[in-house]
Amino acid sequence: MDIEHVRSRFIKHFDGLTGTVYASPGRINLIGEHTDYNGGFVFPGAIDKGMIAELRPNGTDKVRAYSIDMKDYVEFGLNEEDAPRTSWARYIFGVCREMIKRGVEVKGFNTAFAGDVPLGAGMSSSAALESTYAYALNDLFGENKVDKFELAKVGQATEHNYCGVKCGIMDQFASVFGKEGSLIRLDCRSLEYQYFPFNPEGYRLVLLDSVVKHELASSAYNKRRQSCENVVAAMKQHHPEVEFLRDANMAMLEEVKAEVSAEDYMRAEYVIGEVQRVLDVCDALEKGDYETVGAKMYETHHGMSKLYEVSCEELDFLNDIARECGVTGSRVMGGGFGGCTINLVKEELYDAFIARAKEAYKEKYGKLPKVYDVVISDGSRKLC
Ligand code: GLA
Numbered sequence: 014m015d016i017e018h019v020r021s022r023f024i025k026h027f028d029g030l031t032g033t034v035y036a037s038p039g040r041i042n043l044i045g046e047h048t049d050y051n052g053g054f055v056f057p058g059a060i061d062k063g064m065i066a067e068l069r070p071n072g073t074d075k076v077r078a079y080s081i082d083m084k085d086y087v088e089f090g091l092n093e094e095d096a097p098r099t100s101w102a103r104y105i106f107g108v109c110r111e112m113i114k115r116g117v118e119v120k121g122f123n124t125a126f127a128g129d130v131p132l133g134a135g136m137s138s139s140a141a142l143e144s145t146y147a148y149a150l151n152d153l154f155g156e157n158k159v160d161k162f163e164l165a166k167v168g169q170a171t172e173h174n175y176c177g178v179k180c181g182i183m184d185q186f187a188s189v190f191g192k193e194g195s196l197i198r199l200d201c202r203s204l205e206y207q208y209f210p211f212n213p214e215g216y217r218l219v220l221l222d223s224v225v226k227h228e229l230a231s232s233a234y235n236k237r238r239q240s241c242e243n244v245v246a247a248m249k250q251h252h253p254e255v256e257f258l259r260d261a262n263m264a265m266l267e268e269v270k271a272e273v274s275a276e277d278y279m280r281a282e283y284v285i286g287e288v289q290r291v292l293d294v295c296d297a298l299e300k301g302d303y304e305t306v307g308a309k310m311y312e313t314h315h316g317m318s319k320l321y322e323v324s325c326e327e328l329d330f331l332n333d334i335a336r337e338c339g340v341t342g343s344r345v346m347g348g349g350f351g352g353c354t355i356n357l358v359k360e361e362l363y364d365a366f367i368a369r370a371k372e373a374y375k376e377k378y379g380k381l382p383k384v385y386d387v388v389i390s391d392g393s394r395k396l397c
């Protein structure tokens with residue numbers, strides 16, 4: 014991420030003055046996918062790729078926003094009826110509105126932003142953008158009175174209320190709370206969290222980007238969430254204490270088998286297994302047992318592909334290649350429908366795996382997967 018790049022464009026685009034610069038990262042997730050909105054556990058970490066934005070109050074009631082990467086400019090007001098149509102601008106507008114709802118007196122500002130977290134690759138570029146602006150507005154207009162939990166919720170509420178994605182809290186939480194060298198085990202119901210230093214000696218974490226773009230907003234994500242809620246509603250008839258699928262087990266799912274659709278049943282089966290896998294992985298990590306960590310990652314992939322049905326042909330192919338190459342763990346990461354696999358690979362197998370994956374993918378799909386080495390980094394911050 015390059016501050017000078019953002020600063021030079023900000024100066025050029027606006028009136029020659031500088032502002033304050035903020036940054037927030039994208040995230041990886043070791044395990045715990047589609048568990049966040051089911052009240053379960055996730056295990057993400059912030060990465061060294063994200064968004065940088067420069068902001069300067071402009072003395073008006075208008076936001077003047079410039080996307081450096083898209084070379085696109087949008088101006089909007091701060092009232093509910095001023096929502097811009099351009100999708101990237103809706104994120105910034107949504108964050109402004111959600112901060113206002115939390116009592117921050119947001120005024121007009123000039124801003125330019127850029128990022129190096131690939132869009133639609135499952136690394137949470139949108140959460141990086143939301144967290145950057147939530148953090149910035151809190152600092153510039155809110156005397157930092159909104160706490161970090163609430164900043165993460167501002168990003169999530171922006172997705173729900175202004176972007177049409179009923180996401181969980183994982184991405185925004187990881188972006189705001191990220192810590193260099195540590196993964197975060199987060200209980201998405203209580204928001205209790207614990208940092209786990211993650212430096213698996215002799216292993217590397219690498220992402221292989223299928224370069225198939227996912228469209229989370231494309232109703233499929235919200236449909237998965239609806240399936241989970243349908244099953245919870247059925248279970249509640251028998252077990253009123255069930256609030257989320259996190260509270261359920263397989264025996265309880267069997268009980269409602271005849272009352273839910275076959276599809277909803279499969280979705281719930283995946284989630285119940287996945288909530289448990291996060292806990293199993295944490296135990297294994299504490300013992301330095303990376304073989305178990307890896308085996309659980311493959312189980313997650315299988316569940317995401319066959320039960321939750323959020324993988325795609327290209328991601329299944331990359332997962333098969335990983336298995337063939339003896340990679341310890343591999344799975345589709347993030348919401349799915351495209352994007353990346355995350356791979357836990359022994360140092361000595363790394364080069365051969367990457368070479369083989371590139372060659373095979375190119376041969377089959379006529380394009381190369383992108384390769385990102387994971388560097389676990391800090392969360393939202395002011396840069397200068
Ligand atoms: C997206 C959502 C998250 C989470 C993941 C799947 O990244 O934004 O809240 O549900 O998908 O784990």
